[in-house]
Amino acid sequence: xxxxxxxxxxxxxxxxxxxxxxxxxxxxxxxxxxxxxxxxxxxxxxxxxxxxxxxxxxxxxxxxxxxxxxxxxxxxxxxxxxxxxxxxxxxxxxxxxxxxxxxxxxxxxxxxxxxxxxxxxxxxxxxxxxxxxxxxxxxxxxxxxxxxxxxxxxxxxxxxxxxxxxxxxxxxxxxxxxxxxxxxxxxxxxxxxxxxxxxxxxxxxxxxxxxxxxxxxxxxxxxxxxxxxxxxxxxxxxxxxxxxxxxxxxxxxxxxxxxxxxxxxxxxxxxxxxxxxxxxxxxxxxxxxxxxxxxxxxxxxxxxxxx
Amino acid sequence: xxxxxxxxxxxxxxxxxxxxxxxxxxxxxxxxxxxxxxxxxxxxxxxxxxxxxxxxxxxxxxxxxxxxxxxxxxxxxxxxxxxxxxxxxxxxxxxxxxxxxxxxxxxxxxxxxxxxxxxxxxxxxxxxxxxxxxxxxxxxxxxxxxxxxxxxxxxxxxxxxxxxxxxxxxxxxxxxxxxxxxxxxxxxxxxxxxxxxxxxxxxxxxxxxxxxxxxxxxxxxxxxxxxxxxxxxxxxxxxxxxxxxxxxxxxxxxxxxxxxxxxxxxxxxxxxxxxxxxxxxxxxxxxxxxxxxxxxxxxxxxxxxxxxxxxxxxxxxxxxxxxxxxxxxxxxxxxxxxxxxxxxxxxxxxxxxxxxxxxxxxxxxx
Numbered sequence: 001x002x003x004x005x006x007x008x009x010x011x012x013x014x015x016x017x018x019x020x021x022x023x024x025x026x027x028x029x030x031x032x033x034x035x036x037x038x039x040x041x042x043x044x045x046x047x048x049x050x051x052x053x054x055x056x057x058x059x060x061x062x063x064x065x066x067x068x069x070x071x072x073x074x075x076x077x078x079x080x081x082x083x084x085x086x087x088x089x090x091x092x093x094x095x096x097x098x099x100x101x102x103x104x105x106x107x108x109x110x111x112x113x114x115x116x117x118x119x120x121x122x123x124x125x126x127x128x129x130x131x132x133x134x135x136x137x138x139x140x141x142x143x144x145x146x147x148x149x150x151x152x153x154x155x156x157x158x159x160x161x162x163x164x165x166x167x168x169x170x171x172x173x174x175x176x177x178x179x180x181x182x183x184x185x186x187x188x189x190x191x192x193x194x195x196x197x198x199x200x201x202x203x204x205x206x207x208x209x210x211x212x213x214x215x216x217x218x219x220x221x222x223x224x225x226x227x228x229x230x231x232x233x234x235x236x237x238x239x240x241x242x243x244x245x246x247x248x249x250x251x252x253x254x255x256x257x258x259x260x261x262x263x264x265x266x267x268x269x270x271x272x273x274x275x276x277x278x279x280x281x282x283x284x285x286x287x288x289x290x291x292x293x294x295x296x297x298x299x300x301x302x303x304x305x306x307x
Numbered sequence: 308x309x310x311x312x313x314x315x316x317x318x319x320x321x322x323x324x325x326x327x328x329x330x331x332x333x334x335x336x337x338x339x340x341x342x343x344x345x346x347x348x349x350x351x352x353x354x355x356x357x358x359x360x361x362x363x364x365x366x367x368x369x370x371x372x373x374x375x376x377x378x379x380x381x382x383x384x385x386x387x388x389x390x391x392x393x394x395x396x397x398x399x400x401x402x403x404x405x406x407x408x409x410x411x412x413x414x415x416x417x418x419x420x421x422x423x424x425x426x427x428x429x430x431x432x433x434x435x436x437x438x439x440x441x442x443x444x445x446x447x448x449x450x451x452x453x454x455x456x457x458x459x460x461x462x463x464x465x466x467x468x469x470x471x472x473x474x475x476x477x478x479x480x481x482x483x484x485x486x487x488x489x490x491x492x493x494x495x496x497x498x499x500x501x502x503x504x505x506x507x508x509x510x511x512x513x514x515x516x517x518x519x520x521x522x523x524x525x526x527x528x529x530x531x532x533x534x535x536x537x538x539x540x541x542x543x544x545x546x547x548x549x550x551x552x553x554x555x556x557x558x559x560x561x562x563x564x565x566x567x568x569x570x571x572x573x574x575x576x577x578x579x580x581x582x583x584x585x586x587x588x589x590x591x592x593x594x595x596x597x598x599x600x601x602x603x604x605x606x607x608x609x610x611x612x613x614x615x616x617x618x619x620x621x622x623x624x625x626x627x628x629x630x631x632x633x634x635x636x637x638x639x640x641x642x643x644x645x646x647x648x649x650x651x652x653x654x655x656x657x658x659x660x661x662x663x664x665x666x667x668x669x670x671x672x673x
Contacts, residue, residue, distance in 0.1 A: 052673060056512070056671075056673060059515070059516065060515075061511070061512060061515055061670070061671045062670045062671070063668070063669075063670055080520075081518045081519070081520050082518070084515070084516065084517060084518040084519075085518040087516075088516065089512070089516035090516075091509070091512035091513060091516070091673075092673070093509055093512075093673065094509050094510065094512055094513050095508035095509040095510045095513075096510070097315065097319055097510065098319065098508075099319055099322075100318065100319065104318075108311060108315050109513065109517060111311045112311050112312075112514070112517035112518070112519055113517045113518065114518065148513075151513065151516075152516070
C-alpha cells in the first residue's frame, strides 16, 4: 500500500491511516495520502469508493474513527475553524438558501468567510455566465453548480477542495472551469478534488489517487503512471503472426487476434520494433494508456506493474 | 462575520414573521376589544330583577331575606325557588315554594349552589298568578361564573378563581392562557425548521465550509429566534396596551402590567425554542423535531393545568415550564417573579449547551 510521504513545509494536507466507519460499515480504511503545495491531486474512484467520505472527514464534517488528518500542519478536527479560514470547499451535493438572489447568497458566504472583496466573485460569475440577480430557487442544476464553483473560489482560499466539481456543468462551462483551475494552480493554490471522470483528472491533475472500497490502491503522478504502465503497440499485419515471436523482456499483455497484434511495452522498444519489422505490416499505432484503461486495470485488480 | 447567521435567518424568514405578526395584531390587539361585549353577555339578564331586593348571608346557615315592591290589588304573593333561572318562566317549582301576603319573606339558606327566586302576584280576579321578577342567591353573578368554576379554567389561571368581569381576568383567560400555544407552537416550528431544513436541503456542508463553528451556528440561530420572540412580545404588549386603553380599562391593566406579562413569557418561549433546536439537532429531521417539540409543549401545558388544580399532583407543577410564567399573578399585580425568570433562563441555557454539545459530536449527513 502506498504510504503518505511527509515533506515538512511542502505538504498542505496529510491523511495518515484514516479509517471511517458508518456503524459496522467501513467506508474508508487506513487511507494515507498527501496533497502537496501547489499541486492538483485527483481522488478517483467509482460511486461508493469512499471519496466523499474522505473529503468530508478531512473537513471535520464527519468524525474520524481512526487515524489523523492534518491541514496546514493543524489537526483537521481540533483546528477546523482555523483551517476553514484558508480552505474553500465545494460539496458534491448541496442546497442553496431560498428566496434570495444568487448575489445575496454568495455575499452571505463571503461574509461568513470574512472576505470583504466581491471582485473575484463578480469576475468568476461573469466567466461562468452566471446570472447573479436570479433567485436561487429558480436556478437549474447546472447553474446551481456554477454558484458552488463561484462560492468555492471567490474568497481566494489557499487550499481548494472540490467534490465532483463539474457535475451538471455543460461541456463549455467545464472547459472554462478547467481553465480557471489551471489559473488557480498557477497562482499557487493547492487543489484536492474528487472525480469519477477520468478525462477530467487526466486534463487537470498532477497526481491521482485511486481508491477502492475505501482503500488507497494507487497514488502516482500522471506522467509517472503512464511511464509505469508502458505503451500500447497495436499492429495489423498482412499475414497471421505467432505471439511467441514477441515474447521478449519488457513486453507484457501480448494478444493476437487474427492478423492483429496488441502488446504493452515497458522497455526494450528497439527490440520490439525489430521483431515487428520482420513481418509485412499494414498498419501500426503506438500510444500511452489512457486513464480509463489504467483505472480499469487497477479496478480489475491487475495492478499494471511489469510482469 | 458575526451576526451573519442571525441576519440571514431574519432575512429569509421575514414572510413567516410578518404573517405571525399579523396574527399577533389580531390576537393581542383584537381580543381586548371584545371585553365589553363578552362581559355584558355574561351578565345574567333576569327579568324584573329591579323590583326585587335580596340579602344573602356570607355563609349558608342563616336566612335569605327577599323583599319586593308592593303591587296594588295583590291578594298575596307566591315565591318559587329553583336552581335554574328558568324558574321565571314556569309556575311549578323544582325545589320549594312559599306563599305570603307580605312584600318580604325569609327563606332558609341551607344550600351552597346558586338558587333563583321568582315572585308571582296572586290577584283575586285573575286565575293565574302574574310574574313580578327574579333574583338569585349569588350577588353580582354572571353566567361566566358557573362556566369558570370548571377546574380546567382554574388550572389556566394557576389555580386561582378569577372573574371575567375584571379586564385582567379576561386577559388572563382569553389571551394569555393560550399565548403559550399560539406563540410557542409557531416559534417552536420556526426553531426546529431553521436547523432541520439546513440538514434536509443539504446546506450544512456549505455553511461549514466557512470558518463558522458549530457553536456559533447554534448561537446564531438562537439569537435570531430571540430577536423574533422579542419582536412578537413587543408587538403583542404594545397593541394590547393600546387596545385595553381604548376600552377605557387602562387603569385596571396598565402598560407596566401588560408589558411585564408579555416579556415574562420570553424565557419560556426561548426555552421551547432551545428545546426545538436540540430536537432538530438530534433527529436531523423537521418532522421528528417538530413532533417531539410539540409533544413537549402540549404535555407540559396539560400537565401544568392538571397539576394546578390537583392536590395530589400539586408539586408536579414545578416540573412544567409553564408554571414559571405566572401570567395571572403578574396581571393581578404580584409582579414578575425573578426566581421563575431565572429558572427558565437556566433551563434555556442548558438546552442550548446540550444542542451545541450534541451537534459538536455528530456527523453531518451528506
